[in-house]
Structure formats: C-alpha cells, structure tokens
Amino acid sequence: MFYDRERELEKFKEVYSFPGSSFLVIYGRRRVGKTALVKEFLSDKLGLYFFVGEKDEALLLEEYSREIEEKISRYLPSYLKPKFGSLEELVGFLLDFSRERKLVVVFDEFQNFRTVKPSFFSSLQRLWDEKKETSNLMLIAVGSYVGMIKRIFMDRKEPLFGRVDELVKLRPFDFWTSFDFVRSQVSVPPRDFVELYSALGGMPRYLLYVPRYYKGGSLGALWGLFFDEFAPLREEGLNVLKLEFGRFYRAHFSILEAVSLGYVTPKEISDKTGMKLLTVGKYLSELTNHFEYLKREVPVTENPLKTRKVIYRISDEFFNFWFRFVYHNYTALEEDPERVFERFRAEFPAFVGKTYKRIAVDFVRGLDLGFEPERVGRWWYRGEEIDVVAYDRKNVLLFEVKWKDLSLRDARKVLKSLERKAELLPLKGDYQFGVIARELEGKEELGEEGFLAFDLNDVIRPRPLSPSP
Ligand SMILES: Nc1ncnc2c1ncn2[C@@H]1O[C@H](COP(=O)(O)OP(=O)(O)OP(=O)(O)O)[C@@H](O)[C@H]1O
Ligand SMILES: [Mg+2]
CATH class of the missing domain: 3.40.50.300 (P-loop containing nucleotide triphosphate hydrolases)
Structure with a gap:
C-alpha cells in the first residue's frame, strides 16, 4: 500500500x-x-x-x-x-x-x-x-x-x-513517518525502532525488510540484513554508489568511509586517507554540493557562511551506517562475519546515541517552545558539546540527549553539567534547561522544577495510523 x-x-x-x-x-x-x-x-x-x-x-x-x-x-x-x-x-x-x-x-x-x-x-x-x-x-x-x-x-x-x-x-521518510510505515506492517517497540532506523534510515525499500527480518530484536535483524553471508544489504552501498561516482569511486568511498568513522574536518580526513588537503577539499565540495551525500555542519551559534568551524557528516542514515560498519570491515566480513558482528555490537550503542541526538534536534524543532527559535541545532567548542540548542534574541533553550535510561538522580547530574557548559555559550537571554533520555524517571518532578524533561515516549509522539488515502 x-x-x-x-x-x-x-x-x-x-x-x-x-x-x-x-x-x-x-x-x-x-x-x-x-x-x-x-x-x-x-x-x-x-x-x-x-x-x-x-x-x-x-x-x-x-x-x-x-x-x-x-x-x-x-x-x-x-x-x-x-x-x-x-x-x-x-x-x-x-x-x-x-x-x-x-x-x-x-x-x-x-x-x-x-x-x-x-x-x-x-x-x-x-x-x-x-x-x-x-x-x-x-x-x-x-x-x-x-x-x-x-x-x-x-x-x-x-x-x-x-x-x-x-x-x-525526493528524500527519505523522516523518523516519524518511517515508524508509522513500519508499524503499519509489524509491531516493533520504539526502542528497537530507533536502532533499526539508525541503520536503515527512512528508506521505504529497506524498511520493507523489517517485517521479514525482525523477530523480536533489532540486533538479530541487523545481523540478517547486513552481516550474514546472504545479507541483502551487505553490497547495497556499493551497488548504489559505484555508478553514481563512476571511475573515481574509490576516492569518494575513502572520504565517505573516513567521515563515517568520525574524521570530520578536511585536515582529519586528509590525515586519515593520505590524500592531499587540496584534493580532499575538492572531493568534499563535490560530495556536498554536487552529489549531496555529505552535509556541512557548523556550531549553531556560528554564521555558516563565515565560520571556519565546519565539519562534515554523511546526510543519509543508511550510508552512514553502511560505511561505518560494513564497508570499513569488508575484508574481515568475508573471513569472519561473527567476529565483525561482535565488534559491531560493542560499538553500536554509541552510534545509536548519535542518531538519537539528530532525531532529538528534529523533535525540538517540532515542539511548541513558547517562542519561535531563530535556529535549532548542535553546538560544540573544543571538547565541549551541547546536543540541542534552540534560541532567539531573548530565549536560550539547551538540551542534553542521552540514549540511556536515566534515574531522577542521573537526570539531575546531567542537568547540572549542562548548566556548567552553558557558561561557554556566546548567547544572551533567559536560559532554560532540559534533558531528552531514552527513558526518564521523575519527569513530572523535573517539570515542576522548571526543567524540560522528555523521553522516547514523548519523542515518538504516538500519531494516528492513517496512511494517505
Ligand atoms: N510511499 C511509499 N509507500 C509504500 N511503499 C513505497 C513507497 N515508496 C517506495 N515504496 C516501496 O519501496 C521500494 C522502492 O521504491 P521505488 O522502486 O519506487 O524506488 P526508486 O527510487 O524508484 O528506486 P530505484 O532507484 O531502485 O529505481 C518499492 O518496493 C516500493 O514499493
Ligand atoms: Mg525506480
């Protein structure tokens, strides 16, 4: 349908x-x-x-x-x-x-x-x-x-x-449409869905695999889809992108692989791949502007046209996952898929945590905050990072996002450290603080104290199941 x-x-x-x-x-x-x-x-x-x-x-x-x-x-x-x-x-x-x-x-x-x-x-x-x-x-x-x-x-x-x-x-479905699309075929708990979405993105074709591969756990489904000898998506990145890039696909692939591994500035990518900085710059610009597989990102308080604090990320959730866990391990996958999978299991939660932060940014964009933010996005400076910042001239709203189940005590600690990080922000106005966790204990209590407190149940916003007529 x-x-x-x-x-x-x-x-x-x-x-x-x-x-x-x-x-x-x-x-x-x-x-x-x-x-x-x-x-x-x-x-x-x-x-x-x-x-x-x-x-x-x-x-x-x-x-x-x-x-x-x-x-x-x-x-x-x-x-x-x-x-x-x-x-x-x-x-x-x-x-x-x-x-x-x-x-x-x-x-x-x-x-x-x-x-x-x-x-x-x-x-x-x-x-x-x-x-x-x-x-x-x-x-x-x-x-x-x-x-x-x-x-x-x-x-x-x-x-x-x-x-x-x-x-x-035409873009992939957003997170919420993807969830509704899958839910209309098979029942998947929201937690598992966030994990599946981290790998499949909002691609209808890949989401259609979920009813067949999901047997009550997302790891099992991902094993069958990406790692197993007959996994249908193991070659997918190669099949889809090779023709796009033509003769020079290897260089493009190296850059995408480096970015997926967390080398996100031109300098880091150049060091990682061994390509000259100038060459990296040329490929980055092509991958961003022409092919649109990379996105430039700047701290939310910076002017995107002027700042030099630019990092790159893969705009497509599926490719991000595929380069990080499949392409990066190609040879090892041929020899010993079980071993690759073991390593993947250990690294996956942190990876999902990053996806959840991106979902959280979109979630905050859709919230009624009591003011119309000029910008919503991530902020970083040196080693410090704030997951979601929404602001206008008078209001500044900050969130820490955790892909973890937090007790009330954990949440208070998280909020404390957020208040400390806020001192580094070059923004004036009334500050408000919030936390978005996977599951959060004591949401009401935190709310009464003036914090914004959400967890996956709020993020997923149960929407009526109504496919377009
Ligand atoms: N809006 C949708 N609702 C339900 N199913 C969809 C929707 N969009 C795509 N699909 C399903 O996803 C799969 C892939 O879609 P489709 O073949 O249209 O993609 P495409 O962009 O034409 O891809 P290709 O490059 O492979 O031709 C198909 O099985 C299709 O039925
Ligand atoms: Mg087609």
Whole structure:
C-alpha cells in the first residue's frame, strides 16, 4: 500500500493543474521511492509510464508503443496504429496528442538516454521549445543518479538547461513517518525502532525488510540484513554508489568511509586517507554540493557562511551506517562475519546515541517552545558539546540527549553539567534547561522544577495510523 508523500503529490497536482505544458524533474538516490511515487500520481490520470532501460532505441520504442496502445489508443482513430521510427517521432506525437487533452508522460531513469541515444537531449529540447506552447503535456523525468541528473538539467552547456519548471528532490521518510510505515506492517517497540532506523534510515525499500527480518530484536535483524553471508544489504552501498561516482569511486568511498568513522574536518580526513588537503577539499565540495551525500555542519551559534568551524557528516542514515560498519570491515566480513558482528555490537550503542541526538534536534524543532527559535541545532567548542540548542534574541533553550535510561538522580547530574557548559555559550537571554533520555524517571518532578524533561515516549509522539488515502 502506498504511504505518505503528501507534500510531493500536492506539488505534482498543482503543476498538473497549470494550463499548457510543464516539465518536472524528480531526482533522489536509488531506492528512495521515486518510481512508486510517480506510479501513484499516474494512477488516476491519463498518462504513460516509460522506463528508459539501457537497450537499443528500437527495442525501447517497441515497448513504448505497447504502452501507448494500451493507455491511449481509444482516443486515436482506429486506422492509426502507433508506430515510431525514432524517439523524436514518439515525443513529437505525444506533444501533438496532448493538444486535445492533458497527458502525463513519465520517463523513468531518464539519465539512461545518455547511453541509449546521447543526441536525444538536444532533439527533446528542440521539440519542447517548438511545441510546448500549443500542447498540454506534463513531462516528468525521473532520475536516480543525482550527479548526472543535475548535470543534464542544471549545467549551462547542456541542451536541457533552463527547460525545467520544477526540480523536486525526493528524500527519505523522516523518523516519524518511517515508524508509522513500519508499524503499519509489524509491531516493533520504539526502542528497537530507533536502532533499526539508525541503520536503515527512512528508506521505504529497506524498511520493507523489517517485517521479514525482525523477530523480536533489532540486533538479530541487523545481523540478517547486513552481516550474514546472504545479507541483502551487505553490497547495497556499493551497488548504489559505484555508478553514481563512476571511475573515481574509490576516492569518494575513502572520504565517505573516513567521515563515517568520525574524521570530520578536511585536515582529519586528509590525515586519515593520505590524500592531499587540496584534493580532499575538492572531493568534499563535490560530495556536498554536487552529489549531496555529505552535509556541512557548523556550531549553531556560528554564521555558516563565515565560520571556519565546519565539519562534515554523511546526510543519509543508511550510508552512514553502511560505511561505518560494513564497508570499513569488508575484508574481515568475508573471513569472519561473527567476529565483525561482535565488534559491531560493542560499538553500536554509541552510534545509536548519535542518531538519537539528530532525531532529538528534529523533535525540538517540532515542539511548541513558547517562542519561535531563530535556529535549532548542535553546538560544540573544543571538547565541549551541547546536543540541542534552540534560541532567539531573548530565549536560550539547551538540551542534553542521552540514549540511556536515566534515574531522577542521573537526570539531575546531567542537568547540572549542562548548566556548567552553558557558561561557554556566546548567547544572551533567559536560559532554560532540559534533558531528552531514552527513558526518564521523575519527569513530572523535573517539570515542576522548571526543567524540560522528555523521553522516547514523548519523542515518538504516538500519531494516528492513517496512511494517505
Ligand atoms: N510511499 C511509499 N509507500 C509504500 N511503499 C513505497 C513507497 N515508496 C517506495 N515504496 C516501496 O519501496 C521500494 C522502492 O521504491 P521505488 O522502486 O519506487 O524506488 P526508486 O527510487 O524508484 O528506486 P530505484 O532507484 O531502485 O529505481 C518499492 O518496493 C516500493 O514499493
Ligand atoms: Mg525506480
């Protein structure tokens, strides 16, 4: 059953309602749910779905003719059998057809035209420019290789530059949607889910494995999914990213591996990988701006454009996990998966702790704090760190986040040390302190004393189970 994606579908509907033709691009990493999304959108519209396989033009045209016959031949005079000698003929025909009625046309894995027929991009541009004014075609190009899609549509030297009306990046589900998605299929306690989410992220395709692999413990599921000889996700990072990076994938992989291990500044990455600082800088910029697999992060009180306190992190939870625990151990995994798994078990709780901190930042963003924060995020200075800081000009709210069950006494200690760290913050205003734990004893008491006290039960916010209609 199709789930969520309401904002994206709303956007598509809006574009669909515009008179005339429009060109929409949907991109996002492999497995994120692009095909499912466009098929859902097509389900109640006159539309055609074309998958751009890496085959001969003639073979593609044969497939596409069948789709046309099935979906729109009832609108064509009976003597006309759609047959096309080239992709250009096909597109010309569709543009003409849509003069009379709105038509949606999807090309899935659009970037594959590069190998099927490289000249198609410029002929598509010519046809589009010539006919779009008089037709009513909603053209949707879907692409999996983020870098390639951006090159095709956003590089000035490319023919399709400037032709796109909407460029939509499809992202993984957020933590809460992911939990609802899994809960609609199988019962998983919130604690276990946080652990699974730390490895799978909000990727529908991977979350769909949970009902089959989860037998009452998240470690068992992760063993089966990542470490076991037949684990379906053991090669996944390689399968998904190798094609994205092409010839230079090894260098990109080394950088992503280093970042996943906690080497997060250009200097640290350079020391770890042995690459020159200049080279590291070039790859970091590419991985951040072009491919979007890395994110720059700065302390929440710093100006992101001016500060030099920049660190990098892998933006995708799944890749972060995969590089850290699978790719980093590739050779050892071949030889002795049990031993790798033992080490993983020891390191995993701290890893989940970091994921929980990121979830907590989003949780605080969604809270009604009694003021509208200018910024919410993490802060660090030298060896000190504050997990969540939310502030405006008059208010400063600080949280310590712990992936642990805290007694009231533990919580008080945590809050004390938070008050001490607050002295280092360059922020003025009324300070308030809080703690977000896995389980927290004495929440009411702390609340009465003026602290904000939450645990996973609050974070997970039981929401009604209602998939999009
Ligand atoms: N919104 C959704 N609700 C329910 N299931 C979904 C949703 N999105 C994706 N899925 C499921 O997740 C899996 C992966 O989705 P899909 O094939 O659409 O991804 P994709 O981005 O097209 O990936 P690929 O790069 O592999 O083509 C499919 O089994 C699909 O049914
Ligand atoms: Mg797809």
